[in-house]
Amino acid sequence: MNQQESGLSFERVVFFSDAVFAIVITLLVLEIKPPHLEELSNTNLNYALLGLLPKFIGFVISFMITGLMWIEHHRIFRYIRDYDAGLLWRNLVLLLCVSFVPFPTALFSEYYWSRTAFILYTASFGAAGLAKLWVWLYASGKGNLVGADVDKVIVKRISRRSLAVPLACGLAILFSLISLRLAPLGFALIPLIARLLDPTGRKAKRPALGISH
Amino acid sequence: MNQQESGLSFERVVFFSDAVFAIVITLLVLEIKPPHLEELSNTNLNYALLGLLPKFIGFVISFMITGLMWIEHHRIFRYIRDYDAGLLWRNLVLLLCVSFVPFPTALFSEYYWSRTAFILYTASFGAAGLAKLWVWLYASGKGNLVGADVDKVIVKRISRRSLAVPLACGLAILFSLISLRLAPLGFALIPLIARLLDPTGRKAKRPALGISH
Amino acid sequence: MNQQESGLSFERVVFFSDAVFAIVITLLVLEIKPPHLEELSNTNLNYALLGLLPKFIGFVISFMITGLMWIEHHRIFRYIRDYDAGLLWRNLVLLLCVSFVPFPTALFSEYYWSRTAFILYTASFGAAGLAKLWVWLYASGKGNLVGADVDKVIVKRISRRSLAVPLACGLAILFSLISLRLAPLGFALIPLIARLLDPTGRKAKRPALGISH
Amino acid sequence: MNQQESGLSFERVVFFSDAVFAIVITLLVLEIKPPHLEELSNTNLNYALLGLLPKFIGFVISFMITGLMWIEHHRIFRYIRDYDAGLLWRNLVLLLCVSFVPFPTALFSEYYWSRTAFILYTASFGAAGLAKLWVWLYASGKGNLVGADVDKVIVKRISRRSLAVPLACGLAILFSLISLRLAPLGFALIPLIARLLDPTGRKAKRPALGISH
Numbered sequence: 001m002n003q004q005e006s007g008l009s010f011e012r013v014v015f016f017s018d019a020v021f022a023i024v025i026t027l028l029v030l031e032i033k034p035p036h037l038e039e040l041s042n043t044n045l046n047y048a049l050l051g052l053l054p055k056f057i058g059f060v061i062s063f064m065i066t067g068l069m070w071i072e073h074h075r076i077f078r079y080i081r082d083y084d085a086g087l088l089w090r091n092l093v094l095l096l097c098v099s100f101v102p103f104p105t106a107l108f109s110e111y112y113w114s115r116t117a118f119i120l121y122t123a124s125f126g127a128a129g130l131a132k133l134w135v136w137l138y139a140s141g142k143g144n145l146v147g148a149d150v151d152k153v154i155v156k157r158i159s160r161r162s163l164a165v166p167l168a169c170g171l172a173i174l175f176s177l178i179s180l181r182l183a184p185l186g187f188a189l190i191p192l193i194a195r196l197l198d199p200t201g202r203k204a205k206r207p208a209l210g211i212s213h
Numbered sequence: 214m215n216q217q218e219s220g221l222s223f224e225r226v227v228f229f230s231d232a233v234f235a236i237v238i239t240l241l242v243l244e245i246k247p248p249h250l251e252e253l254s255n256t257n258l259n260y261a262l263l264g265l266l267p268k269f270i271g272f273v274i275s276f277m278i279t280g281l282m283w284i285e286h287h288r289i290f291r292y293i294r295d296y297d298a299g300l301l302w303r304n305l306v307l308l309l310c311v312s313f314v315p316f317p318t319a320l321f322s323e324y325y326w327s328r329t330a331f332i333l334y335t336a337s338f339g340a341a342g343l344a345k346l347w348v349w350l351y352a353s354g355k356g357n358l359v360g361a362d363v364d365k366v367i368v369k370r371i372s373r374r375s376l377a378v379p380l381a382c383g384l385a386i387l388f389s390l391i392s393l394r395l396a397p398l399g400f401a402l403i404p405l406i407a408r409l410l411d412p413t414g415r416k417a418k419r420p421a422l423g424i425s426h
Numbered sequence: 427m428n429q430q431e432s433g434l435s436f437e438r439v440v441f442f443s444d445a446v447f448a449i450v451i452t453l454l455v456l457e458i459k460p461p462h463l464e465e466l467s468n469t470n471l472n473y474a475l476l477g478l479l480p481k482f483i484g485f486v487i488s489f490m491i492t493g494l495m496w497i498e499h500h501r502i503f504r505y506i507r508d509y510d511a512g513l514l515w516r517n518l519v520l521l522l523c524v525s526f527v528p529f530p531t532a533l534f535s536e537y538y539w540s541r542t543a544f545i546l547y548t549a550s551f552g553a554a555g556l557a558k559l560w561v562w563l564y565a566s567g568k569g570n571l572v573g574a575d576v577d578k579v580i581v582k583r584i585s586r587r588s589l590a591v592p593l594a595c596g597l598a599i600l601f602s603l604i605s606l607r608l609a610p611l612g613f614a615l616i617p618l619i620a621r622l623l624d625p626t627g628r629k630a631k632r633p634a635l636g637i638s639h
Numbered sequence: 640m641n642q643q644e645s646g647l648s649f650e651r652v653v654f655f656s657d658a659v660f661a662i663v664i665t666l667l668v669l670e671i672k673p674p675h676l677e678e679l680s681n682t683n684l685n686y687a688l689l690g691l692l693p694k695f696i697g698f699v700i701s702f703m704i705t706g707l708m709w710i711e712h713h714r715i716f717r718y719i720r721d722y723d724a725g726l727l728w729r730n731l732v733l734l735l736c737v738s739f740v741p742f743p744t745a746l747f748s749e750y751y752w753s754r755t756a757f758i759l760y761t762a763s764f765g766a767a768g769l770a771k772l773w774v775w776l777y778a779s780g781k782g783n784l785v786g787a788d789v790d791k792v793i794v795k796r797i798s799r800r801s802l803a804v805p806l807a808c809g810l811a812i813l814f815s816l817i818s819l820r821l822a823p824l825g826f827a828l829i830p831l832i833a834r835l836l837d838p839t840g841r842k843a844k845r846p847a848l849g850i851s852h
Contacts, residue, residue, distance in 0.1 A: 445658055447655065448655050448658035448659050449662055451659065451734070452659050452663055453662075454738070455738055455741055456669075460742070460745045463750075466750075468754055468755055471750055471755050471756065472755050485739075489735050493731040493734070496655065497727055500648065500727075
């Protein structure tokens with residue numbers, strides 16, 4: 001990077017990403033609107049709130065997954081020391097996927113019986129996972145933006161583990177084509193897939209990698 | 214923490230939390246929509262605005278409580294020097310509670326006569342208070358993330374005082390089961406409960422702890 | 427301030443305030459919704475957009491005033507070196523006023539012929555101005571939070587000039603009681619009032635104070 | 640700049656701008672609402688989602704252009720070392736243009752057949768481009784806010800290249816007056832215009848300038 005630049009630059013990239021994650025995660029609740037009761041009574045309100053249950057569940061799931069994606073972003077950017085045009089654009093595509101999340105969340109919360117809604121929802125997280133992998137492969141590979149002091153083993157393990165979420169999303173979509181009830185199984189396989197992709201994970205107990213679990 | 218990481222990491226956790234608090238606190242006003250008048254006149258607008266009074270009050274109360282929660286978050290993170298996976302996840306659960314606040318605020322502003330709405334509103338703040346306590350107990354206990362130079366007395370006092378808000382919320386919910394009019398009494402007891410939990414508070418006058426009062 | 431605290435603390439206060447300002451200023455445009463045409467044609471869209479003109483004007487005015495308030499906040503916090511509970515709470519009240527701005531903006535953009543809407547709009551900015559003055563008087567007075575190296579003359583001049591906006595808002599409200607057409611005159615007097623309150627302003631040309639003009 | 644100020648000040652300007660960009664870019668998705676089906680079926684949902692295609696496209700285009708504007712803002716602020724009142728106001732005008740983007744995006748996504756909607760959409764980005772040029776010309780010229788160590792050649796090249804987007808927007812608007820189908824050609828000319836304005840760009844391969852491509 002050019003020496004003429006101020007040190008603020010790289011921080012801005014991280015900061016901007018953080019802000020997008022924070023806004024997305026906070027906008028999710030806006031999809032849940034207070035119910036409109038035809039007849040005002042506490043009992044009616046209770047029933048109306050029960051009817052919102054799929055939205056509450058959708059909110060919590062999307063919040064936690066987006067939070068996990070932030071933690072993953074956080075994790076890879078701890079090792080990245082510099083940036084260039086390639087990283088900025090790849091990161092922007094990742095943020096595009098993240099900022100899209102409120103739409104499939106709203107859609108799936110409303111049409112939770114719909115295969116299309118499920119596939120769009122799952123594909124959004126899968127795409128964000130792939131974009132994250134793209135950022136990391138670029139930064140640790142061609143872009144050469146990872147600190148020279150970072151252990152090559154850590155780099156490889158992050159790459160392999162980053163495949164877990166996209167793979168699980170792909171499986172969930174495949175399962176949903178057979179039966180929508182089978183589909184969540186795909187997500188349940190995430191820990192197993194992560195273990196298969198990174199068999200040394202548990203044993204090594206490196207604190208730097210232990211962060212997501 | 215691994216020495217290979219940049220110093221940016223911990224700041225990001227704090228920053229991300231701040232952003233979520235700031236967005237929640239600013240979204241609260243969006244629940245108040247300009248009234249739609251059937252007949253346009255200044256008098257009608259005045260009446261319509263008076264009808265929005267519960268929403269204005271709900272906005273101010275939720276704003277101040279969320280602001281207080283931010284100050285409390287601020288307070289505990291002044292003593293936390295490091296983070297790990299456990300802190301990230303607990304903090305994420307705290308942010309989940311915080312980001313949920315706009316929904317019960319909107320609900321309670323509209324159905325202020327409803328016990329259910331009151332309980333959901335109060336429980337949200339109580340849950341956020343418990344999550345904060347959870348973060349603090351982990352950071353100061355098992356996680357061992359608090360600076361070694363931090364006075365053990367301060368650590369204990371923060372833990373005890375953090376119980377005040379969840380306890381008051383619990384009391385307010387209990388009171389509301391008897392009568393909704395009695396319920397705000399629970400909140401009025403916050404200073405008393407805080408005093409009981411931390412009897413040396415006033416006398417000691419430690420600036421670091423004096424921040425929330 | 428306690429030496430045990432990390433240096434991150436004060437930055438967080440400033441950061442949190444910045445985020446609230448940024449969110450408010452960006453939410454303003456959400457009040458302008460694309461028109462719904464009964465008959466689709468470019469001519470109809472043109473007329474519908476012309477009908478949105480008061481909303482566009484309201485957006486630009488509120489954006490610039492909120493931006494000015496941010497610059498003013500920025501200006502006083504350049505001299506503040508530390509914080510305590512008193513500052514946090516006063517700053518929170520200032521942010522409450524700022525975060526309220528989207529509501530009167532939406533109201534006044536829709537009911538621009540209404541005295542009530544005008545008064546609420548003007549009073550919001552006046553209240554924010556007073557809250558800012560409150561923050562500054564506390565920080566530079568009792569709170570003793572301003573750097574010891576800051577010129578006392580600058581402190582006094584900021585205090586006096588901070589009165590300009592609340593005074594102008596008060597005048598505009600008074601004028602509006604006579605005639606709504608007269609009311610904007612109050613704002614036109616801001617530069618004059620600022621000059622009267624701080625007669626040495628122009629001549630001195632201190633860069634630090636020149637920031638808002 | 641006055642020596643009495645804390646170093647936090649300039650960071651705040653950059654931070655505030657970043658936050659506005661991040662919020663705008665994340666709000667864009669809120670314009671896409673889940674469709675309301677009259678008859679609930681997966682097939683109906685598929686058709687309804689297809690009908691949202693112009694909104695999805697509008698979302699992605701506006702996201703990428705706003706992201707590009709952020710990268711450009713990022714780029715010029717890497718060379719700016721200081722700020723004054725002139726920069727703050729010009730930057731605020733730039734942010735005004737940026738924060739307006741969600742409205743023309745929503746309008747154009749809904750009325751994509753309308754010349755007016757296209758012109759407003761294009762003019763918004765053109766205005767933001769001009770405002771960015773205004774910020775840069777001031778900072779690198781009269782304001783004298785660019786680091787003394789920054790190469791004059793870089794300064795000039797940024798100025799010239801900053802004309803590319805406003806010029807392309809102007810061309811696209813001109814083309815749209817002839818035919819709306821011709822209009823996107825204006826944008827397709829951006830790389831060509833950028834090359835004409837900065838013929839040495841590719842060859843020089845200065846990393847600092849290479850960032851946007």
